[in-house]
Amino acid sequence: RTVEEVERTRQFGKEVVDLLRHQPHFRMPFSKFIPTYHHHFGRQCKLSYYGFTKLMELFEAIPDVLLVLECGEERVLALTEVEHVKALAAQLRDSGLPVSQLLSEYSKTFGYSLRLQDYDAATLPGLLNKLCHVVKVIDAPEGKEVQLINRKSLRALTSQLLALMMSLPEDRDHLGVEELRKQYELTYAAPLNPCEYGFISLTELLKSLPYLLQVRATDTSGAPVCLSEDELDDGGAEERVRLTRLYRFARGVRALLHTYHYNQIFLKYTGREFQPQTYGYKTLEELLAAIPQVPLTCTLASVRFGALAPVPRDER
Known part of the structure; x- marks a missing residue:
């Protein structure tokens, strides 16, 4: 495939996330994707535009955001766990809501239930723990309440990251994500906690600075690859960070x-x-x-x- 088709596929992944965020439980039947896409974006989904001939091949090219689940004889499209949590986090806008009312208020607001199993959580406190980058639970006079956290500004952090990347040895133009975390903590004598900035992981935080940094998964030879979350967790690839072309x-x-x-x-x-x-x-x-x-x-x-x-x- 051409470079343009690869970039279009990456943009398509963002569209899929947007589309599924408007569906109950952030999922939909495979068979309804084409008409729903057309209705949502007002245009056809042309596979050749992305360099594919089959829809399934296009979906397999965005494993970082999309899962294709087998549910009996039907296939279902769903967001990955990271995207699922991010979508839920975007829905939580109210602060000061009693924990005991969270599930019922969610159903009233969005018209469908908040299913804990969708987030691999057995209890509501377990789910809220996964949302620690968005909300916190406090003890109020009338019981426990869910409050939105006050996120730190990225301004100071971006300057620190720029200084760190600028100071790399001349023969290096990248760092692994965890290597960058360690280098940051060594340089500034402070932890780099993405939750303080409203992100579930350091990778997500770094990806929010596309004008400054590029984050790519690479194989052992350093060549860029597109892998799912599970494949990254298996250690088959490394996520590398480097400055954008302008900053290089x-x-x-x-x-x-x-x-x-x-x-x-x-x-x-x-x-x-x-x-x-x-x-x-x-x-x-x-x-x-x-x-x-x-x-x-x-x-x-x-x-x-x-x-x-x-x-x-x-x-x-």
């Missing part, structure tokens, strides 16, 4: 500043020697590492170099 360019241009004689350039154009101690750092390298998110420009002879590294925007 910025990282490369920053590296040029280390190559040229910055002290001589600074002296020529300012008339004084460059003293990193003035800014509280011992060396130029330490100073540049402290401001990876700020555009840097230097002039060498008649050539002007610019590192395009704008401050990441907070999209939350």
Whole structure:
């Protein structure tokens, strides 16, 4: 398949999630997908547009978001566990609801019951524990209540992640997801808890920053692959994180500043020697590492170099 078809398939996965979020229990019969898709999006689902000839093949290409279940003689489309929990989390908008009323209020609001077994939970507290990135249970005067958590802003975190990725050794352009977590905690002496930012996992948090980071599952050779959650859990692949193309360019241009004689350039154009101690750092390298998110420009002879590294925007 072409690169365009692969990208269209990825976008199709997002459409499937959106479609199933509008269905009771986030699932629907396989046989009803085509007419429901047409009605929901106002266009036909053309398999050739994604490089396939069979609908089942298209579904098998998005295992990270979709499951095809065999229920007797009928096949049913359902969201994966991660997407299922995310869909439920998006439905929880009210704060201060008594735990004892949660199931009944859910049924009244959405017109169908909240089935614990759909989330592999035996009890309501067990389900709420899976939603710890969205809600918390507190002791109120009249009993336990469900409250929405106050999520941290991503602004400071994105700057920290950018600084961390910018400071990788020259011969590396990626980190494994867990490797990134460990590096973050070592660098900033603080845990990186995705629940504090409203995400169920670190991978989901990193994927929410597509303008800054790329997250891809790769095989042992480093080639990108598309795997289901179970296949990732089996250890057959690794999820890797790297900067987007724009920020990789910025990282490369920053590296040029280390190559040229910055002290001589600074002296020529300012008339004084460059003293990193003035800014509280011992060396130029330490100073540049402290401001990876700020555009840097230097002039060498008649050539002007610019590192395009704008401050990441907070999209939350």
